[in-house]
Amino acid sequence: EDKVVQSPLSLVVHEGDTVTLNCSYEVTNFRSLLWYKQEKKAPTFLFMLTSSGIEKKSGRLSSILDKKELFSILNITATQTGDSAVYLCAVINGSSNTGKLIFGQGTTLQVKP
């Protein structure tokens, strides 16, 4: 059964800190891995990764995928209180015709002023 595990489950940091969120996965036919940010509303898309070793970057956020070791990390530098959210990692199994997302349980990040 396809599975996604995120760690840590929760994290408390102070503004300006750098954080690394982890996502490991088991999927029979990997197609892509996606990161979403969920505040008290709709999950919003951050990154999609399909190839190993290529870093995706957007402002203070970056992510990279390791298809050999079956994991991805999401880095946030110089954290701000607005980064407080649940960060969700999901994979898509390429054998599925539907493109459904298989999510991990999420990492709750709290950034204190």
Add this chain to the structure above:
Amino acid sequence: DTGVSQDPRHKITKRGQNVTFRCDPISEHNRLYWYRQTLGQGPEFLTYFQNEAQLEKSRLLSDRFSAERPKGSFSTLEIQRTEQGDSAMYLCASSLGGADIQYFGAGTRLSVL
């Protein structure tokens, strides 16, 4: 582009009642997904539509649940004879055929008393 919209945002009902939720996807998106998210967990896939055809249903979707997407536009999710275990956030997402990125609505939070 108004994004994915869901209605209502919150629903409180008594056990045994029927409820119906609505999702309006992004207008040109032919793929539509329903997910369920309980507290502290990532979203779990419920069902998938491609245009008006329902092509996959999760085993989580008991016979009390039914979903439709008439005319391939908006979708409804109905839960009959609600149970307390149905209390959750019901998320809708849409995507353009062939694209992996799904765009989520803000969800409908169901509380069954």
